[in-house]
Amino acid sequence: MAVRVRFAPSPTGFLHIGSVHTALFNWLFARHKGGEFLLRIENTDTGREVAAATEQIQESLRWLGLDWDGDVTFQLDRMPKAQEVANQLVVEEKAYEDEGAIRFRMPDEGTTAWDDLILGPIEYPNEKLEDVVLVRSDGRPTYNFVSPLEDLLDEITDVIRGQDHVSNTPKQLRILAALGAELPRYAHVPLLNGPDGKKLSKRHGAITVEEFRAAGFIPEALVNYLALLGWSYDDHTEVMSRDELIERFSLDRVGKSAATFDYEKLTHMNGLYLRALPPGKYADRLVAYLREQGYEWHEDLVRKVAPLVQEKIATLGEFPSFARFFFERVPPEGPLEDGAVLPAAAEVLARVEPFEAAAIEAALRELAERLGLKPRQAFQPIRLALTGSTVSPGLFESLEVLGKDESIARISAPGSGLGGARGSSAR
């Protein structure tokens, strides 16, 4: 008696992070139980946009690593079946025609209840249940009819969905009962809010999977973070691999109240994952990311720079601004100090051989001491001339990567040569 769950997004656009949260809980539940996770597209309409969204949803799920079992199914394909079932209900007098539409006959006394796997016992007074429309007068079945019908046809054992569906449940339960179905269990997972406590929307930042991807978040981190919204393993464990998440997940530990999506905590976790990557893998991710975002920076150079930024940035998206100076000259963001250290540094660096970080550091430290300057006083002007900023990757490593000639050129004539060596085409 393996479990079967489904994720049923509507193809209205890109995959919303709130939907992903629900999908993740379904997926973790299925994988933990050794059951199946189905992907069902709730399309009621055809059209180019819908087709594109359908593909986009699958691409996003693949990127996140949420693999589904079997073929993707489409609600549209069950329309005829739904109409047939609705007509049968009319024959059985469990539904009736109303101006061309078919309405379900809800009981008007008593209550409809179920024991929610997350919320616990929930009871609705039947007098509040409307006779819902099963099939519109134009022949198209409605969501509240097709959804439970599909759950029945797909033999779904556990309906795990957002709490915004709680009030649909009694209606669907009644419909399912009328169809003689064995009722599935229901679990309503908490909703996600934006930092202001309101519905997560564009004004909060990234909200679709594509946006998080473009911002330089990596799937492992996003999945781990999302799993912690409304669920916890114990009182202190937060960083968990995909396998650990699967092994430890259970609906028992899912909370009841809505959670606020915290971009800062996600960013922190993304940094944790990024730093934990083996250097080679990190470079691979960076190269792939930059390519996706349309940067045409030379791959070899990106790989050389990668280790210098790995422990400095928390999202891949920070790379372009943080490391742009490796690929093109960047004008100093502030005033250069008095020119005293710069000429001296250029002179000293010219004699460093081989031009490697350790030797460069030794030479520059010696210079600082000779000039009676603190390391910070001596190095910041060089950093500014070299990178254009007072915030950058390690100075000595950066000098090594840039090479002796380019380094000396920048130090000798800070701010010059701008516009040269442009090799980027950011979006």
Next chain:
RNA sequence: GCCCCCGUCGACUAGCGGCCUAGGUCACAGCCCUUUCAAGGCUGUAGCACGGGUUCGAAUCCCGUCGGGGGCACCA
């Protein structure tokens, strides 16, 4: 308006009657480390919405108030 659900630091949460002078993480503050920025280490600020009960004992159970969210379509 009606129905349903929820309510622990600013945020995510642990807590399922005594282990709680309420723990962890992010954020924030200070210190350390340090070539900048991060990372890391240490320390700190900060919370059981409120009011009644029940009990020897309540963050934990019950009731009410207040607050928040969701839903009330021939949308999904």
